[in-house]
Amino acid sequence: xxxxxxxxxxxxxxxxxxxxxxxxxxxxxxxxxxxxxxxxxxxxxxxxxxxxxxxxxxxxxxxxxxxxxxxxxxxxxxxxxxxxxxxxxxxxxxxxxxxxxxxxxxxxxxxxxxxxxxxxxxxxxxxxxxxxxxxxxxxxxxxxxxxxxxxxxxxxxxxxxxxxxxxxxxxxxxxxxxxxxxxxxxxxxxxxxxxxxxxxxxxxxxxxxxxxxxxxxxxxxxxxxxxxxxxxxxxxxxxxxxxxxxxxxxxxxxxxxxxxxxxxxxxxxxxxxxxxxxxxxxxxxxxxxxxxxxxxxxxxxxxxxxxxxxxxxxxxxxxxxxxxxxxxxxxxxxxxxxxxxxxxxxxxxxxxxxxxxxxxxxxxxxxxxxxxxxxxxxxxxxxxxxxxxxx
Ligand SMILES: Nc1nc2c(c(=O)[nH]1)N[C@H]1C(S)=C(S)[C@@H](COP(=O)(O)OP(=O)(O)OC[C@H]3O[C@@H](n4cnc5c(N)ncnc54)[C@H](O)[C@@H]3O)O[C@H]1N2
Ligand code: MOO
Numbered sequence: 001x002x003x004x005x006x007x008x009x010x011x012x013x014x015x016x017x018x019x020x021x022x023x024x025x026x027x028x029x030x031x032x033x034x035x036x037x038x039x040x041x042x043x044x045x046x047x048x049x050x051x052x053x054x055x056x057x058x059x060x061x062x063x064x065x066x067x068x069x070x071x072x073x074x075x076x077x078x079x080x081x082x083x084x085x086x087x088x089x090x091x092x093x094x095x096x097x098x099x100x101x102x103x104x105x106x107x108x109x110x111x112x113x114x115x116x117x118x119x120x121x122x123x124x125x126x127x128x129x130x131x132x133x134x135x136x137x138x139x140x141x142x143x144x145x146x147x148x149x150x151x152x153x154x155x156x157x158x159x160x161x162x163x164x165x166x167x168x169x170x171x172x173x174x175x176x177x178x179x180x181x182x183x184x185x186x187x188x189x190x191x192x193x194x195x196x197x198x199x200x201x202x203x204x205x206x207x208x209x210x211x212x213x214x215x216x217x218x219x220x221x222x223x224x225x226x227x228x229x230x231x232x233x234x235x236x237x238x239x240x241x242x243x244x245x246x247x248x249x250x251x252x253x254x255x256x257x258x259x260x261x262x263x264x265x266x267x268x269x270x271x272x273x274x275x276x277x278x279x280x281x282x283x284x285x286x287x288x289x290x291x292x293x294x295x296x297x298x299x300x301x302x303x304x305x306x307x308x309x310x311x312x313x314x315x316x317x318x319x320x321x322x323x324x325x326x327x328x329x330x331x332x333x334x335x336x337x338x339x340x341x342x343x344x345x346x347x348x349x350x351x352x353x354x355x356x357x358x359x360x361x362x363x364x365x366x367x368x369x370x371x372x373x374x375x376x377x378x379x380x381x382x383x384x385x386x387x388x389x390x391x
Contacts, residue, residue: 003015003270006338010144012265013279013308014317016286020169020237029155031074032210034313038143041160043137047166048098053130056112056119057103058090065123087238090119099131106130116323146314168313170212174233175199176252178244179292184281197361198297199242205301209309226256237312239285247275253289254278262287268373271336273358274300301324302389322372322387325350327380342367367391
């Protein structure tokens with residue numbers, strides 16, 4: 001079977017994605033979620049011209065050092081002054097308060113001498129006008145577009161007067177580690193056993209991407225155990241299997257899944273690590289079969305799973321964001337598979353780690369980015385521009 005490119009694999013994956021649809025959640029539960037559709041402001045902000053400083057509201061045309069004004073009232077935040085400011089008049093005003101009609105300038109109180117109801121403008125007079133026009137932040141009807149909501153967006157949507165928001169339902173991801181050799185962390189592994197790791201890393205990745213991951217019990221390398229585990233995944237939007245994806249006698253994920261109705265879209269991608277990636281649909285679920293090597297699974301998580309989860313939540317279908325960077329050390333020529341090298345950023349650019357074996361999680365943990373080296377790329381000297389995916 002010929003290997004498809006990473007780009008082809010991503011396109012095939014996006015074709016398998018079904019968006020999760022929307023649900024309404026309270027504003028305080030919306031951080032980290034993806035807005036399901038554009039949301040419009042329900043009001044202008046500020047709804048009135050507002051003082052930006054504590055001081056006196058008056059007419060800009062009358063303002064000069066030495067000028068005097070009679071203080072006729074007070075405008076505080078939440079309690080505006082109903083009257084108008086006429087010639088020679090000023091209103092005491094505080095930050096956030098409505099600027100009374102007639103006034104178009106707020107003099108800060110440090111630039112004023114007050115004596116009873118009279119103020120005199122001092123020579124220190126600054127520029128002003130120290131007020132915020134109505135609608136300076138946003139107008140009723142202005143829209144916040146579909147995006148993953150962060151704390152700043154929550155503040156904005158609160159100001160727009162939304163107590164609830166339409167967000168994409170969180171994709172439910174069933175994560176299945178497979179292999180007789182695996183035990184969960186915290187147990188005593190037998191002499192031939194190791195501790196399952198990438199399933200936990202992928203759980204964390206899914207959670208960070210706004211999904212709802214669920215870890216299934218580790219499946220053994222036999223068809224019955226795998227079928228039982230697939231049954232437990234029922235109801236999930238996405239089943240992610242780990243391991244058993246290669247060509248060995250005990251790599252049974254594909255036969256087990258096909259026995260349960262997997263319509264396979266592809267198997268094997270021209271990338272390193274991550275070659276034995278497979279994907280398809282099993283009934284209502286999408287299925288992504290990741291290679292077992294810990295780093296291969298995590299790299300596939302960043303390169304494939306993350307874009308899939310974004311697309312499921314209604315974000316644009318596209319590859320993991322890349323940025324251009326400079327090599328701080330030379331990079332050896334690549335073979336025929338796109339290479340994702342663990343690398344670290346320093347003052348002179350990025351350096352790939354010497355050790356790139358796909359079992360080395362310690363190197364992945366030390367890395368802050370993956371250098372993406374195209375297939376058959378020649379050797380590159382230090383200083384050359386390359387592309388990286390930030391981790
Ligand atoms: N003859 C060939 N052998 C292999 C090929 C090949 O093309 N021809 N491909 C290699 C590549 S590339 C990879 S990647 C691996 C992937 O194999 P599997 O997906 O079948 O993974 P396993 O054999 O089940 O496991 C590989 C390795 O990873 C460990 N593992 C598995 N799951 C976990 C887990 N959840 N946590 C931690 N470690 C895990 C497992 O113990 C093995 O050491 O195949 C190559 N072989
Ligand atoms: O593709 Mo494997 O993932 O090279 O280690």
